[in-house]
Amino acid sequence: METILKIENVSKSYTGHKALDDVSLEIPRGAVYGLLGPNGAGKTTLIRVINRITIADAGRVLLEGKPLTNDDVFHIGYMPEERGLYKKMRVGEQAIFFARLKGLDKREAERRLRGWFERLGLKDWWGRKVEDLSKGMAQKVQFISTVVHEPKLLIFDEPFSGFDPINANTLKQEILGLRDRGATVIFSTHNMASVEEICDHITLINKSRNILSGSVDEIRRTAGGNTFTVTHRADHDTFTTAVGTLAEVLGESHGIVGGYNETKIHIPKDEDVREVFARLNDKCGVRSLQEMMPSMNDIFIRAVNGTL
Amino acid sequence: MKKIALIIMREFNERARKKSFIITTLLMPVFMIGLMVAPSLMMLYSTSDQKQVVVIDRSGQVADKLQSSDEVLFEVNNTLSKVEACSTFGEDSGVFGILYIGSEVEQRDSVQLITNSSSSMILEENIAMQISSIIEQEKLKAYNIENLDQILADVATEIELRTFVNNGTGEEETMESTSSGINYILGMLLGMLLYMVIIIYGQMVLTSVVEEKSGRVLDVIVTSCTPFQIMIGKILGIGLVALTQIAIWALLVISASKFLVPAVFSADVVATSDIMLQSLVGTLGDTGYITTLFVYLLLFILGGFLLYASLYAASGSAVDSVQDGQQFNTIIMMPIILALIVMMSVFNDPNSPLAFWASMIPFTSPIVMIARIPFGIPIWEIIVSLVVLYGSFILTTWVAAKIYRIGIFMHGKRPTWRELWQWLKMK
Numbered sequence: 001m002e003t004i005l006k007i008e009n010v011s012k013s014y015t016g017h018k019a020l021d022d023v024s025l026e027i028p029r030g031a032v033y034g035l036l037g038p039n040g041a042g043k044t045t046l047i048r049v050i051n052r053i054t055i056a057d058a059g060r061v062l063l064e065g066k067p068l069t070n071d072d073v074f075h076i077g078y079m080p081e082e083r084g085l086y087k088k089m090r091v092g093e094q095a096i097f098f099a100r101l102k103g104l105d106k107r108e109a110e111r112r113l114r115g116w117f118e119r120l121g122l123k124d125w126w127g128r129k130v131e132d133l134s135k136g137m138a139q140k141v142q143f144i145s146t147v148v149h150e151p152k153l154l155i156f157d158e159p160f161s162g163f164d165p166i167n168a169n170t171l172k173q174e175i176l177g178l179r180d181r182g183a184t185v186i187f188s189t190h191n192m193a194s195v196e197e198i199c200d201h202i203t204l205i206n207k208s209r210n211i212l213s214g215s216v217d218e219i220r221r222t223a224g225g226n227t228f229t230v231t232h233r234a235d236h237d238t239f240t241t242a243v244g245t246l247a248e249v250l251g252e253s254h255g256i257v258g259g260y261n262e263t264k265i266h267i268p269k270d271e272d273v274r275e276v277f278a279r280l281n282d283k284c285g286v287r288s289l290q291e292m293m294p295s296m297n298d299i300f301i302r303a304v305n306g307t308l
Numbered sequence: 309m310k311k312i313a314l315i316i317m318r319e320f321n322e323r324a325r326k327k328s329f330i331i332t333t334l335l336m337p338v339f340m341i342g343l344m345v346a347p348s349l350m351m352l353y354s355t356s357d358q359k360q361v362v363v364i365d366r367s368g369q370v371a372d373k374l375q376s377s378d379e380v381l382f383e384v385n386n387t388l389s390k391v392e393a394c395s396t397f398g399e400d401s402g403v404f405g406i407l408y409i410g411s412e413v414e415q416r417d418s419v420q421l422i423t424n425s426s427s428s429m430i431l432e433e434n435i436a437m438q439i440s441s442i443i444e445q446e447k448l449k450a451y452n453i454e455n456l457d458q459i460l461a462d463v464a465t466e467i468e469l470r471t472f473v474n475n476g477t478g479e480e481e482t483m484e485s486t487s488s489g490i491n492y493i494l495g496m497l498l499g500m501l502l503y504m505v506i507i508i509y510g511q512m513v514l515t516s517v518v519e520e521k522s523g524r525v526l527d528v529i530v531t532s533c534t535p536f537q538i539m540i541g542k543i544l545g546i547g548l549v550a551l552t553q554i555a556i557w558a559l560l561v562i563s564a565s566k567f568l569v570p571a572v573f574s575a576d577v578v579a580t581s582d583i584m585l586q587s588l589v590g591t592l593g594d595t596g597y598i599t600t601l602f603v604y605l606l607l608f609i610l611g612g613f614l615l616y617a618s619l620y621a622a623s624g625s626a627v628d629s630v631q632d633g634q635q636f637n638t639i640i641m642m643p644i645i646l647a648l649i650v651m652m653s654v655f656n657d658p659n660s661p662l663a664f665w666a667s668m669i670p671f672t673s674p675i676v677m678i679a680r681i682p683f684g685i686p687i688w689e690i691i692v693s694l695v696v697l698y699g700s701f702i703l704t705t706w707v708a709a710k711i712y713r714i715g716i717f718m719h720g721k722r723p724t725w726r727e728l729w730q731w732l733k734m735k
Contacts, residue, residue: 051531053717070534078531084524088322097318101311101532145528 004029004153004184005050010059012045019045020056021208027186027201032179034199035188036300042208043188044081047157050186051078063153074102079146081157081188083139085130092117092126095145102149109148116144120170136167143171147178154178156187160194172198192297202296204303212303216296223299226267227292231260233285239263242283246272248305250298260287266294266302311533312541319516319545324552333553337560340497359404359431361421362397364390366411373442380431382407390422399424407435413443468583473684487587491682492655494591498605499651499679501554506612506644506674509550510620513543514633517624517716526716535713539625540705543617550613551606558602562595569593604681604690611697612674615704616640622708625715632722647672651679658683667693670700707732 005027012020020042027033035043048054050061052073061068086094092113099109117123120140125133133141139162147154159175160168176198179185189195195202195216202219204212212219227250232239240249243265252263267273280286294302323329363384365371371384388396390408397403405423412418419439421427448456472483517539520526529538573589591597623636650672654663658680667677667689677685677693714731715723723731 053527053530073531074533076531078528080524080527082524082527084526084528086322086520086525087523089318093321097314098528098532100314101529142528 002029003027004064005186006062006065007046007050008060008062010046010049010056010061012042012049012054012056018208020049022059023205023208023210024059025203025210025213027184029184030179030182031184031201032175032199033184033186034195034202035186035205036190036192036195036202036296037188037205038190038304041205043205044157046205047078047155047186047188050155051076075149075151075153077102077146077149077151077154079142079156079159081161083142085138085142087129087131089130090126091122091128091130091133091141094130095141095148098145099148102151104149112148113144116148120144120174135162136164139163140167143174147174147183150181150183152183154183154185156185158189159187160189160191168194192295192300195296204300206304212299219299220294220296223294223302226270226273227294227298228265228267229290229292230263230265230280230284231256231287231289232263232280233260233287234283235261239280239284242279243276244279246276246279248302250301264292264298266298312537312544315533315538315541316545316548319542320548320552323512323546323549329549329553333556336553337557360402361405361407361435362393362403363407363409364388364393365409367409367413369413369446370409370439370442374438377434380404380434394422397424409439413439470583485587485590486684487583487591488683490587490591491658494601494682495651495655495658495679498601498682499648499675502605502609502612502675502678503644503648505550505554505609506616507641509546509613510616510640511637513546513617514620514624514637515630516542516546517621517712518627518630518633521625521716522628530716535716536709539618539621539709539712543614543621543705547610547613547617551610554602554606554609558599558606562599562602565592565595565598601681605678607694608674608678608697611694611701614701615670615674615697616644618701618705618708622711622715625712626718626723626728627715628719628722635722643671644675647675650676654679658685664689668696670697673697710734 003026007023007025007027010020010023011018023042023046035046037043045054049056050068052068052070063072089097092110095113095117096106096109099113100106104112114123114126117126120143122137122140122144125137125141130138130141143156143159146156154175156175159171163171172194175185175187199216201215202213203210234242236252239252239261243249246269247265247267250264250266252261254261256262265276267276277289280289358378359380361380361382363371363374363382364386365384366386371382371386374382376382385393390406393406393408397406401424403424405421405427408420408422410418419436421432421435448460453459471486471488472480473486475483477483520529520542526538569589569592573593619640620637623633623640626636627633647666650662650666654660654666654676657663663676663680666672667680673693674697677690681690710732711728714734
């Protein structure tokens with residue numbers, strides 16, 4: 001697959017704190033690429049380096065094989081995490097202003113924007129002031145302003161934060177639509193559910209480092225083995241004592257139907273699987289055992305804990 | 309260029325289409341006229357209470373000749389001593405004060421005004437003048453001149469001085485009549501106007517940069533154009549608002565000069581009035597002259613604003629809140645205040661070396677020069693001053709841009725001077 005954006009050994013330090021430590025990744029053309037990581041991991045810094053808002057201490061960013069220039073950045077669509085709109089301006093005028101800064105002429109900008117406003121249910125807000133908008137609506141306006149010039153590369157920083165589930169879903173559909181029309185989309189998030197639904201590639205950043213990269217299918221396949229859901233009667237302590245260090249507890253829920261508890265475990269070594277089953281059967285009153293496809297959330301937790 | 313133009317128009321539209329802009333633009337001239345007329349109206353109609361002053365006159369020459377007025381009422385009471393009077397007419401007596409005149413009027417400390425509350429300059433001057441002239445009269449009488457009153461009336465003289473600018477012909481009709489009084493008022497108005505525009509619109513630049521930065525709008529725009537384009541677009545956009553405002557005022561004043569002044573002051577009214585009014589009407593009615601003044605005003609306002617606006621923009625970029633910007637604001641204000649002080653002294657002698665140099669050095673030049681122009685300044689001085697001013701604008705903008713492009717991405721604590729210096733040197 002052809003690489004559109006390549007990040008090579010990028011490092012960035014702020015006084016007394018390393019925000020990015022030798023991060024490299026390759027983003028395939030036409031991908032929906034998720035940058036995952038806990039808060040403060042360095043996702044936003046990486047995005048700002050790509051946008052040349054922050055200049056990296058070391059490393060470089062290549063767009064289609066050539067070092068990224070200011071002119072390239074001016075064609076990227078970028079939606080920052082903290083939304084920025086001129087409060088006193090009218091919504092429509094503001095969207096036109098942003099679109100024209102990105103190079104659209106006035107008539108074309110208005111034509112496209114009217115369409116977007118109609119589609120996202122903002123039609124009646126065209127002539128209102130930005131300060132009258134609700135937070136969710138302002139975010140939609142920001143989203144539209146980011147994509148209206150149909151850039152080939154789109155970067156969203158935490159696009160779903162602050163959206164209700166219905167609007168978040170609308171946004172997901174729009175992002176997928178943009179990909180289908182040929183755009184490459186990069187977005188950062190710590191919302192794992194959204195990753196499973198729309199990302200085809202991810203990079204997991206933790207403590208300033210890239211700890212896991214690849215296509216979602218591949219990662220799930222390699223990280224997928226030996227995750228089980230156990231339905232049993234034991235309490236938490238009995239259960240953990242029983243499995244000891246052989247298995248890692250990923251999550252548990254108590255008191256499901258019939259007074260059973262459900263615990264999700266991962267067993268790192270293949271050869272331990274039988275042993276663990278034997279112990280559980282012996283100590284915990286197991287009712288059922290089921291192998292799971294791990295969710296990205298499980299992989300995320302295991303990767304951050306260093307047990308992947 | 310297209311992007312700069314877009315930013316200019318956005319900044320301009322955001323401000324010039326506001327109701328408050330339209331209202332202030334139209335009300336400002338009314339307000340200015342009010343400000344000039346109000347003090348004299350207040351003088352006319354304010355009736356401050358008549359102050360009662362008890363007079364103790366040991367000389368016997370003054371008391372009965374003192375003239376009471378609306379302002380002060382003299383009451384002679386020679387039976388009391390000074391000490392007794394002070395205790396009798398204390399604070400609760402309703403009496404304003406006691407005027408004590410010793411037996412030898414001209415001796416030091418002989419005339420004293422003892423008041424229960426604070427006195428006023430006008431009152432003190434009134435009393436001193438009256439007593440001086442009474443004593444003068446007495447002395448003249450001692451010479452025993454016949455018909456003294458008539459002689460005095462005969463010798464009283466008042467002359468009128470007309471001032472012209474020499475144009476080599478010596479013909480009264482063709483020489484331009486001037487008046488330092490009118491020039492003073494014009495210079496003052498123009499200088500103050502320029503001062504206000506720089507301060508108000510300069511701070512608008514600072515506030516606007518800070519808001520854009522803290523509202524994170526900047527993160528969006530900066531991925532569409534360069535920091536320099538954003539900064540210069542903002543400065544020019546706000547400058548355009550200022551120029552529009554002045555241009556509207558210029559139109560109002562120029563059309564008043566062309567149509568209103570001739571209508572109100574007909575030729576025969578002017579011919580019979582005093583010189584001050586004549587030259588005032590002459591100046592205001594000279595549409596060409598007024599227009600020239602406004603052209604200069606626009607040139608210096610634009611130059612002065614641009615010079616300072618880039619500094620305001622740099623300051624705004626370095627901080628996260630308008631409050632933090634105050635420290636920089638204070639420093640930027642210093643040369644502006646200095647210019648204002650120099651301007652005041654310029655009126656005494658518009659061609660002094662101080663006046664000359666202050667109107668050449670860019671940070672004071674716009675205000676000082678525009679205040680001098682009504683006095684008639686050689687055109688080369690104006691041109692040199694303008695060239696220096698616009699040249700300095702390019703220099704300060706260059707420096708400001710270096711700080712701006714780094715400042716806008718810095719969040720957190722306010723940078724120190726050392727850090728600012730490092731930003732300047734960064735490639």
